[in-house]
Amino acid sequence: MFENLSERLSGVFDKLTKQGALSDEDVKTALREVRVALLEADVSLPVARDFIKAIQDKATGQAVTKSVTPGQQVVKIVHDELVHVLAGDEEDPGALKIDNPPTPILMVGLQGSGKTTTTGKLAKRLTEKNGKRVLMASLDIYRPAAMQQLAVLGTQIGVDTLPIVAGETAVQIAKRAKQQATLGGYDVYMLDTAGRLQIDQTLMQEVEDVRDAVNPRETLLVVDGLTGQVAVEVAEEFDGKIGISGVVLTRMDGDGRGGAALSMRAVTGKPIKFVGLGEKMDALEEFHPERIAGRILG
Numbered sequence: 001m002f003e004n005l006s007e008r009l010s011g012v013f014d015k016l017t018k019q020g021a022l023s024d025e026d027v028k029t030a031l032r033e034v035r036v037a038l039l040e041a042d043v044s045l046p047v048a049r050d051f052i053k054a055i056q057d058k059a060t061g062q063a064v065t066k067s068v069t070p071g072q073q074v075v076k077i078v079h080d081e082l083v084h085v086l087a088g089d090e091e092d093p094g095a096l097k098i099d100n101p102p103t104p105i106l107m108v109g110l111q112g113s114g115k116t117t118t119t120g121k122l123a124k125r126l127t128e129k130n131g132k133r134v135l136m137a138s139l140d141i142y143r144p145a146a147m148q149q150l151a152v153l154g155t156q157i158g159v160d161t162l163p164i165v166a167g168e169t170a171v172q173i174a175k176r177a178k179q180q181a182t183l184g185g186y187d188v189y190m191l192d193t194a195g196r197l198q199i200d201q202t203l204m205q206e207v208e209d210v211r212d213a214v215n216p217r218e219t220l221l222v223v224d225g226l227t228g229q230v231a232v233e234v235a236e237e238f239d240g241k242i243g244i245s246g247v248v249l250t251r252m253d254g255d256g257r258g259g260a261a262l263s264m265r266a267v268t269g270k271p272i273k274f275v276g277l278g279e280k281m282d283a284l285e286e287f288h289p290e291r292i293a294g295r296i297l298g
């Protein structure tokens with residue numbers, strides 16, 4: 001099992017003589033442990049390196065307060081900085097830009113990331129919590145089962161889905177969804193795009209075409225929070241090609257350490273808006289930076 005950062009650091013500081021302020025040497029030794037903890041939590045190497053640099057400046061020379069041990073103090077500095085990076089400038093990460101009805105929301109990501117499930121969860125939330133009328137449409141023309149899955153979810157949560165018409169392209173379905181959402185007086189229409197097991201050019205081109213056809217107000221990337229470094233590469237790729245407005249991290253009910261969240265935030269600069277916490281339709285939460293920070297620290 002992982003040793004948490006407090007345990008690691010108390011070991012380090014126990015060996016050092018008590019001083020009035022954290023010395024350069026104390027901080028350097030402590031930060032080596034912080035670095036290991038970050039890497040074990042699946043934070044990517046360059047992000048861990050930058051992070052360490054940022055806290056080095058903050059920690060050096062800080063007076064050691066009497067109430068806490070130097071180890072606890074470093075953990076607090078690291079924790080606060082994690083929250084700072086994870087939270088960014090967003091005041092309300094879970095708020096979606098829903099203004100001109102019908103507002104298009106594009107859901108993108110790899111197959112198996114939890115995209116369809118998250119589309120349903122979010123539609124349910126928008127309906128029940130925000131009082132919006134939502135229409136969902138599956139654009140997965142390659143997997144009829146995926147289209148069916150969204151229809152079943154829709155029935156289950158009481159959210160309308162666009163009727164399935166065989167033989168249409170993804171762009172045609174997207175346009176039909178827009179039309180139906182307009183005519184039907186919906187506030188939001190959500191497009192669940194097709195995923196692949198890996199990023200490929202055809203997939204990206206298709207998502208780009210859909211994006212250009214509907215001009216989404218939000219483009220949410222759904223990524224499996226357990227996939228660590230892969231999740232970060234996926235986020236970079238989708239953001240570079242499609243331009244995402246936010247991230248939904250799924251499978252955070254698993255035992256992943258959450259380092260991917262930090263890396264993704266640092267690399268793309270895009271907010272993590274929601275976290276998936278299970279297979280059920282209400283297992284979706286707004287992103288809480290402190291919870292992920294706590295998980296990264298162990």
Ligand code: GDP
Pocket residue numbers: 109110111112113114115116117118195249250251252253254275276277278279283
């Ligand atoms: P898609 O291919 O990206 O549309 O993925 P699906 O939505 O079909 O999800 C794939 C599997 O992951 C399904 O069995 C979902 O129930 C499951 N899943 C989705 N989100 C979560 C989550 O947050 N936690 C857990 N434990 N399972 C999830």
